[in-house]
Amino acid sequence: MHKIIFISLLLFIAGKNTVFAQTKTESVLVAKDTLKSNDIDPLTPAKAAFYSAILPGLGQAYNKKYWKIPIVYGALGTSVYFYIDNNRKYHQYRDAYKSRLEGYTTDDLGFLDNNRLIAGQKFYQRNRDLSALVTLAFYALNIIDANVDAALIQFNVDENLSVRPVIYPNDVTLKTNIGLTFNYNF
CATH class of the missing domain: 1.10.287 (Helix Hairpins)
Structure with missing residues (x-):
């Protein structure tokens, strides 16, 4: 009688752990798919x-x-x-x-x-x-x-953050200006 109770309890606990393990792996997979991984x-x-x-x-x-x-x-x-x-x-x-x-x-x-x-x-x-x-x-x-x-x-290093040289005309003096643009895209 004790063996049957022990085995059924063991199977019940093992069954619960596998259910929890499945839910944990599913949530990790979803998290990996949605977030960009930086190794x-x-x-x-x-x-x-x-x-x-x-x-x-x-x-x-x-x-x-x-x-x-x-x-x-x-x-x-x-x-x-x-x-x-x-x-x-x-x-x-x-x-x-x-x-x-x-x-x-x-x-x-x-x-x-x-x-x-x-x-x-x-x-x-x-x-x-x-x-x-x-x-x-x-x-x-x-x-x-x-x-x-x-x-x-x-x-x-991606395109969201960049520094580029720019040549643009000045509207007041009509001379060409040279500069750097700092771009950050969200």
């Missing part, structure tokens, strides 16, 4: 920045801005090239100066005196350090660009 993912900018931090240009590919990838690699490659070149020349001047101090004069920079070798070391060391800072700046700019671009993609 905004707040983690998209963080993902793009993370991808660019792992591999430069990957965040731009994630944002589908493929034309920016050669710019990223061009900027980073150029600054790395200048870093390597200045580092090589710095070591060349430093090694020539060290060999001069030891008494050897058989180097490629034998035509320079010691003061010029020291000045060359300082010059190329400063340029090397500056190239390293520029490389880091381009790397950070790559990450920031991916982050900002991913955030701006999610903004709603």
Whole structure:
């Protein structure tokens, strides 16, 4: 007897939940059909920045801005090239100066005196350090660009809000006026 009451009660409760579930899904469907859905993912900018931090240009590919990838690699490659070149020349001047101090004069920079070798070391060391800072700046700019671009993609840009240039004649002076119109349609 208790089993029959328990099973009937269980079926009654299960039947009520399915009725409620059906009404809930119907109301959600009606709400989705009548309202315009904006799918905004707040983690998209963080993902793009993370991808660019792992591999430069990957965040731009994630944002589908493929034309920016050669710019990223061009900027980073150029600054790395200048870093390597200045580092090589710095070591060349430093090694020539060290060999001069030891008494050897058989180097490629034998035509320079010691003061010029020291000045060359300082010059190329400063340029090397500056190239390293520029490389880091381009790397950070790559990450920031991916982050900002991913955030701006999610903004709603439609025809209801627009700014357009306008050329219109002035009725009093009969001259042409140039301006901007700000339109907002409800």
